[in-house]
Amino acid sequence: MQLIFEQSVPGRKGVMLPASDVPRAAALPEGLRRAEPAALPELSELDLVRHFTNLSRRNFSVDTHFYPLGSCTMKYNAKVLENAAGLFSPLHPLTALLPGGSDLCQGALGMLYDLGQMLADVTGMDEVTTQPLAGAHGEMTGMLLIAAYHKAKGNKKKYVVVPDSSHGTNPASAAMVGYEIITIPTALYGDMDLELFRQAMNNEVAAVMMTCPNTLGLFNPHIKEIADIAHSHDALMYYDGANLNAIMGKVRPGDVGFDVIHVNLHKTFGTPHGGGGPGSGPVGVKKALVPFLPMPRIVHDDDSGQLRVQTDSPQTIGRTANFFGNFGVMVKAYAYMIMLGREGLIEVSEQAVLNANYIKERLKDYFELPYQQTCMHEVVFSASRQLEHGVHAIDIAKFLIDKGYHPPTVYFPLIVKEAIMIEPTETESKQTLDAFIEVMIEAAKLAESDPTAFAAMPVSMPVTRLDETKAAREQNVCCVG
Amino acid sequence: MTSHYCPHTPQEIREMLDAIGVASIEELFVPIPPELLAKTFNLPPGRSEFETYARMQELAADNCSQLSLFIGGGFYDHLIPAAVDHLAGRAEFYTAYTPYQPECSQGTLQALFEYQTAICRLTGLEVSNASLYDGATALAEGALMALRATNRSKLLVDGCISPIARQVLATYLSNLEVEIVALPPLDGLLNRQELAAQLDGDTAALLVQYPNVFGCVEDFSPVAEQVHAAGGLLVTAVYPVALGMLTSPAEIGADIAVGDGQSLGNPLSFGGPSFGFIAAKKACIRNMPGRIVGETVDKNGQRGFVLTLQAREQHIKRHKATSNICSNQSLCALRGLIFLSALGKGGLAELAQLNRDKAEYAKSCLARIPGVTVLQSAPTFNEFTVSLPKAADQVVGALLAKGIVAGLPLGQYFEGSQNLMVVTVTEKRSRKEIDLLVKELEVALCN
Structure with missing residues (x-):
């Protein structure tokens, strides 16, 4: 397909602006005016609409294809959530900070406040900030809170401990807050090696970051013990909420020793992933960390019964983003939570776990399953058996594309060779799962009968396999013209 | 069965449990030690989508949106052309995720490549990433990028930059060994005397904004030369609609430009979601944070797009990555691209x-x-x-x-x-x- 810039015709317009009802201003002085207008595309509204409509058709998406991308929780996004977000679009965030302004946005403030309370209930935390804009941003906010906690106590802390199965964002977020990383290997049983963890712990450890269930889809039965060990060194426990979809109503991280958590509203709470974002990563904390929460915060004024915006507090870490976070995303998550309610969210986790175990059982004869125990919401296979025939995880992914499935996550977690990480989510029907299982079995059989067939795949897409080396070498990241 | 979002019938659940070889769903949660099970979970009961929407309408009515x-x-x-909502509202865009599998994600990838192009043309700079969270975090990422690129540890920050963005910057850097020197405004402008006094061989960058928080627009080209002469970089925060008229960051001599894309086709929505953009000279590309889409060819020589230079990123480099960012604000960036394409070259200038x-x-x-x-x-x-x-x-x-x-x-x-x-x-x-x-x-x- 042509780039939109290649369709440009000088002088064409896609939108007409209202006529001016004021006099034209004097021109800006020479040094402040750009020499040439930016070379943006010039095309009619129809050509614009056709271009983006046709581009959209070159995507797999949840609404068009099964999308079992592990660790991403690609559940169905209910349409009513989209309608709800539009109800709040004209609100200016600074209004809330003006004198008398908070009275004019009680609905928005109330929604945020209630969302925080509901998230605190799901996670077992005391308070929540909705400011972080994505999961990794929540992690960084959490690390800043932990750093502030230690600083206030006069603790000298240097390290953050992560298991080697962790998401890459965990060590990256800790590093952005100046911590050095200690990585603990995974034991044969699929959890962080408890003995090595015990040995690595010392009084300079600021925090332990855990994903539970972890990226292998396994719930760590020693989690309480790990938390106790961490706390004995005054290290705090950080819960990466990427996999919260597995345990709602079953386990509350705050009850089992976690001090800080981020949740990914775009994963667990049904908001769309947007082709890469926007997400939303509210952070929940235990009481000891409340004084450090970022500003502004929404507080309940008991005298007036109204919600107010607090803009400063003596120990706050400051601000990790502009205001209240990705508000439009939170409107959707709030609608999702009140729609599903208590029983609905429990059912979500139960059926997410049911679906993953169903796939695990039905495929384990065909693909290597490095960790055999009951999994939670996702299952990680290895294509090691197929590799014996020269077929890699990526080949199986491309086979799936030709069959009309978005591939699972491949090559992650890094600790599983040729990993194939499948997260079906709770919104998929048994028929969809069965059909997917059949196609996976077909892939396994083809790997034995005709392993060379994979090299050409996919054949049904607008492009075949792409030359990534060329892209990295040439670094053509914008259209010159 | 309590909701229609989980589609299995009781019969199907039975069949699936049989296939797994367990008697009940509870058995699947056996890996969780019983003493860790939740003792309380107090959310309200669920409701239909109609009641949900009615509740959201009630909340919305409790705001004054006619100001x-x-x-x-x-x-x-700003005005938002109707096409922006309709096109970004295509579920093929908004229910996809990060385009890890390029062959079935060419829609998102090409759109992001076009977005990067639009940002490069707007700023005049050579490379752009595929979006950051918002303008304030983009300023912080721009500062971190300058620190990496120069291997220096001091930042000069114009006090005329949005105070909110400056707070975000300070919070981002609060635990790093970076010296932040704020230059107090002088009559609503950059204090050039103070700049001259503070600029030295440790200075990684000067951060400025135009128009600044007071609305003022000043010519930063002499400042760019001054900073470059000291071996530092110039980072400019810009308001993209203003670039329909104002000198581009490249014309000034900026090395890195950042900004918030809310004004480009994203509703106010009480402050988010919007998107942050970051563009830079090509020499800086390996220090860029976040996703970058690059052009390449497929096996038949046909043009296509992929995520590129991923060795900078957290999922590969972990704690040595250029940033921790994973999810960005892709859909908002798409809105920005559609907005800029609808207005076009003449339209943005007219706006x-x-x-x-x-x-x-x-x-x-x-x-x-x-x-x-x-x-x-x-x-x-x-x-x-x-x-x-x-x-x-x-x-x-x-x-x-x-x-x-x-x-x-x-x-x-x-x-x-x-x-x-x-x-x-x-x-x-x-x-x-x-x-x-x-x-x-x-x-x-x-x-």
Whole structure:
């Protein structure tokens, strides 16, 4: 397909602006005016609409294809959530900070406040900030809170401990807050090696970051013990909420020793992933960390019964983003939570776990399953058996594309060779799962009968396999013209 | 069965449990030690989508959304062509995720490549990433990028940058060994004397913004030369709609440009989601944070797009990555691209002109009110600072009661600025609304 810039015709317009009802201003002085207008595309509204409509058709998406991308929780996004977000679009965030302004946005403030309370209930935390804009941003906010906690106590802390199965964002977020990383290997049983963890712990450890269930889809039965060990060194426990979809109503991280958590509203709470974002990563904390929460915060004024915006507090870490976070995303998550309610969210986790175990059982004869125990919401296979025939995880992914499935996550977690990480989510029907299982079995059989067939795949897409080396070498990241 | 979002029938659940070889769903949760199971879970009962929507309408009705907005401060009330909502509302875009599998994600990848191109053309710089969270975090990422690129540890920050963005920057860097030197504003402009005194061989970058928080636009090209001569970089935060008219960051000599994309086709939505953009000279590309889309070819030599230079990123480099960012604001960036493509080359310039015309009109009317003076230290775009004969907070509060958000009082951000207010006038404000603002402001000042 042509780039939109290649369709440009000088002088064409896609939108007409209202006529001016004021006099034209004097021109800006020479040094402040750009020499040439930016070379943006010039095309009619129809050509614009056709271009983006046709581009959209070159995507797999949840609404068009099964999308079992592990660790991403690609559940169905209910349409009513989209309608709800539009109800709040004209609100200016600074209004809330003006004198008398908070009275004019009680609905928005109330929604945020209630969302925080509901998230605190799901996670077992005391308070929540909705400011972080994505999961990794929540992690960084959490690390800043932990750093502030230690600083206030006069603790000298240097390290953050992560298991080697962790998401890459965990060590990256800790590093952005100046911590050095200690990585603990995974034991044969699929959890962080408890003995090595015990040995690595010392009084300079600021925090332990855990994903539970972890990226292998396994719930760590020693989690309480790990938390106790961490706390004995005054290290705090950080819960990466990427996999919260597995345990709602079953386990509350705050009850089992976690001090800080981020949740990914775009994963667990049904908001769309947007082709890469926007997400939303509210952070929940235990009481000891409340004084450090970022500003502004929404507080309940008991005298007036109204919600107010607090803009400063003596120990706050400051601000990790502009205001209240990705508000439009939170409107959707709030609608999702009140729609599903208590029983609905429990059912979500139960059926997410049911679906993953169903796939695990039905495929384990065909693909290597490095960790055999009951999994939670996702299952990680290895294509090691197929590799014996020269077929890699990526080949199986491309086979799936030709069959009309978005591939699972491949090559992650890094600790599983040729990993194939499948997260079906709770919104998929048994028929969809069965059909997917059949196609996976077909892939396994083809790997034995005709392993060379994979090299050409996919054949049904607008492009075949792409030359990534060329892209990295040439670094053509914008259209010159 | 309590919700229709989980589709299995009881019969199907039975069949699946049988296939797994367990008697009940509870058995699947056996890996969780019983003593760790939740003892409390208090959410309210669920409801239908209709009742859900009705509740959301109730909440929305508890906001005043009919205000006449003369407030900006980084968030601007601009027109959004209908096509933006419709096209970004295509579920193939909004229910996809990060394009890890390029062959079945060419829609998102090409759109992001086009977005990067639009940002490069707007800023005049050579490379852009595929979006960051927002303008404030983009400024922080731009600063971190400059620290990495120069291997230096000191930042000079113009005090005329949005105070909110400066707070975010300070929070981002609070635990790193970086010296942040704030240059206090001088008459609403960069304090060039202070700059000369502070700029040295440790300086990684000077961070500036235009138009700045006071609305002022100044020529930073001499400053760029000065910073470059000291071996540092110039990072500019910019308002993208203003770039329809103002000198581009590249023309000034900036090395890195950042900004917030809310004004490009994203509703105010109480502050988010919007997107942050970051563009730079090509030499900086390996220090860029976040996703980058690159052009390549497939096995048949056909053009296609992939995520590239991923060895900078957290999922490969972990703690050595250029940033921790994973999810970005892709859909908002797509809205930005559609917005810029709908307006096109001439349209963006026209939009910028309209903004300046309206603001200049409002400025001249407000200047005629006795006791009101306009800060005249530099030309402005669609925002300007006025000094009132009484506390701006009080005046803004009085006008708010009449449905007008008159401006952003600066008192809480700058010492001794209790009477200062920044007034923003976008193309959406009619002459009638501006005249009403002037009238009501006069009334408020008399009382």
